Amino acid sequence: MHAELKPASEKNWLAHLQLHFAGRAGKTVIAQRSHVGPLVVQKPFYPEGGVCHVYLLHPPGGVAGGDELHVQAQLSAHAQTLITTPAAGKFYRSDGRVAQLQQVLKIDAGCALEWLPQETILFAGCNAHMTTRVELAGDARFIGWELLCLGRPASGEVFNSGFARQRFEIWRDGAPLVIDRAQLNGGSELLNARFGMQGYTTSASLMATPVTQDMLDAVRETLAQTHTEGLFSATLIDEVLIVRALAHQAEHARNVFIRVWQTLRPMLLQREACAPRIWAT
Helix, strand or coil: CCHHHCCCECCECEEEEEEEEEEECCEEEEEEEEEECCCEECCCECCCCCCEEEEEECCCCCECCCCEEEEEEEEECCCEEEEECCCCEEECCCCCCCEEEEEEEEECCCCEEEEECCCEEECCCCEEEEEEEEEECCCCEEEEEEEEEECEHHHCECCCCCEEEEEEEEEECCEEEEEEEEEEECCCHHHCCCCCCCCCCEEEEEEEECCCHHHHHHHHHHHHHCCCCCEEEEEEECCEEEEEEEECCHHHHHHHHHHHHHHHHHHHCCCCCCCCHHHHC
16 A cells, blocks of 8 residues: 555545556456555456456546546556446536546557546536546557536536646657647636637547558548537547547537547457447446
């Protein structure tokens, strides 16, 4: 146990989860795991043979001001892993303190990671800092997405106050491929401006690498054939596919991203899409 990572008070949680995935005899296993605080995984699932499906669990269900969550995942020895979450993440209204989520994903050569968490809901009045850093080595492959919901429109709550900072990075062999930053201020003009959120309440990004022009063309065709509300685009920057979405509901963006993932997975990872069972519950 790391004593310094224990909750500082009953109102504060510091949680740390470390996972090491490795390929063994054609099957990816959790070779090592450790956790402090309320951030865990249970048993891995194998709905498609050797690929390891894992669900990240945060039992409190949400992150409050002053909380810190740290996730580290390492893939080695040709590991093939899909990581998702059983439910939406939440950042609650803050008393002024910052709530932090830091995720570092390290993928060795010959390995592939699918990072497919469900959406994150930003409550009005939150103060959230979120960072995801993907470190690739050699020919490592990656598909991942992140979805942010501003407020809770279904409950009549708009994001009229609060602050969120999001950072998503992809590196390969120590060189940056993508450094993506967003800053959202509750109640600001950005939420309705044509150069900003345009009145939509969900912002989402899907990224994958290494992607070719043929893969981009297939993704664009999928987007053109998918009829849903919202704005969607796809572009290729060097070897990184970036799909952007603005939607009124997280479900709309997530369903489109699932279609894109179903298109891209056979081309990038040479296997058909196999949705995690938790998505159907």
